[in-house]
Amino acid sequence: MDMSLQSAKPFWWDAAPREVETDATLPAQCDCLVVGAGYAGLTAALRLAEAGRDVVVCDAGPPGFGGSSRSGGMIGHGHRLSYGMLIKKYGQEKARALVLEGMASLEHIKDLIRSRGLNAELQEVGRLRGAWTAADYNQMGREADLLQRDFGLPVEVIAKADMHREIASDAYQGGLLFYSHGGMHPALYHQSLLAAARAAGARVFGYAPVTAIEPTPSGFRVTSSKGVIEARDVLLASNGYTSAPFTKQASALVPMPSFLIATQSISPNRVKALIPNGRMVVETREKHLYYRPSPDGTRIILGGRAALHPIPLEEARTRLQQELVALFPDLHDVAITHTWTGNIAMTRSDLPAIGQRDGIWYALGCNGSGVALMTYLGHKLALKVLGDKQGATAFDDIAFKPLPFYDGRPWFLPLMTYWFRARDVWRDHIAS
Secondary structure, eight states, rough: GGGSBBBSSSGGGGGGGGOOOOOOOOOOOOEEEEESSHHHHHEEEEEHHHHHHHHHEEEEETTTTTTGGGOOOOOOOOOOOOOHHHHHOOHHHHHHHHHHHHHHHHHHHHHHHHHHHHOOOOOOOOOOEOOOOHHHHHHHHHHHHHHHHOOOEEEEEEEEGGGGTSOOOOOOOOEEEEETTEEEOOOHHHHHHHHHHHHHTOOEEESSOEEEEEEETEEEEEEEEEEEEEEEEEEOOOOGOOOOOOOOHHHTHHHHHHHHEEEEEOOHHHHHSSTTTOOOOEEETOOOOOEEOTTTOEEEEEEEEEEEEEOOOHHHHHHHHHHHHHHHHGTTTOOOEEEEEEEEEEEETTTOOOEETTTEEEEEOTTTOOOHHHHHHHHHHHHHHHTTTOOOTTTTTTTTOOTTTTOOOTHHHHHHOOOOOOHHHHHHHHHH
């Protein structure tokens, strides 16, 4: 399909368009200024406003323009690191606390959606992780044993011979099914969260990039394109879009693009034949494909590392469509109607960062698992600002260090693209 006929906007925006710019200007002062109107920023703003704080939120684009309305819309309990890897890195006790924190984030977002009646099209359908190699499958078995032993987590190891009950593809050597995971419509969820924050009294301004920040005796003076505002507390929740003037935080984050495509609308029966139980699906390859049925069950949405650096959307569409057809040859004649990209934010620890630096509060570093986790950390960050002991998390003592020879501009990402592609090729060679 010719790229000129495709939408460069995320598929999710069809149902939840972004706000247009207005001539609104910032007030002269507030109690709490939140920078970033994604999941973390809005959840923090909601909690703070309900606690009686005067809250203002600034976003560089329309609220939710970044990763919050661009993701695959999957929710789970995990982090980038498996439980087994966490044990090796941090020891049994700390690893257990980190996994419990992830499990709490999943329950938090489900409760938030239900208790407030948010329109998120929540689907508790489970998530399947496909093992690309036999070694990956064996590791999944060990991970499942640990998760069931220490947490009683509802997981199931699926042998290669049984994978067709979950997915009409022979690509994987087996899989691990997480029954408690699921999916949602990320942009509708964001839209509902935005409405809830505003209803609680938070004032949210889009198209208001922050250009300068300086300390004052009573807090901070912040300059944006919508005016200058003084705030007692500043909360940074810009994740993969963090930049100057927050250079210290940006130097500890690596923004990486994830690219996504959505197919044209096809028969729900055809989609169901490919993913019979409507699961969210991820895999163990370095290209990290993730895919799912659309919430209405009429499309397949697929994302992944078409590259770890910005590339033309047409090139990304071609690569991802090839991956889609390799997984599901039956889709060779199905057009791609949407191709888009959005940034995730990686940290040196592969875990999120939450705390305070130079007086600025922050919740950053989704590491590719942000829908539930960043919602939860926004809530926790607000509790910290309020002085509530319930704001403590297992992530509080995880180091949030800058990368060596890095100033927030990821010059090395093209090299990483070739490195990860080479790793997949090598793993395929070893497996064969």
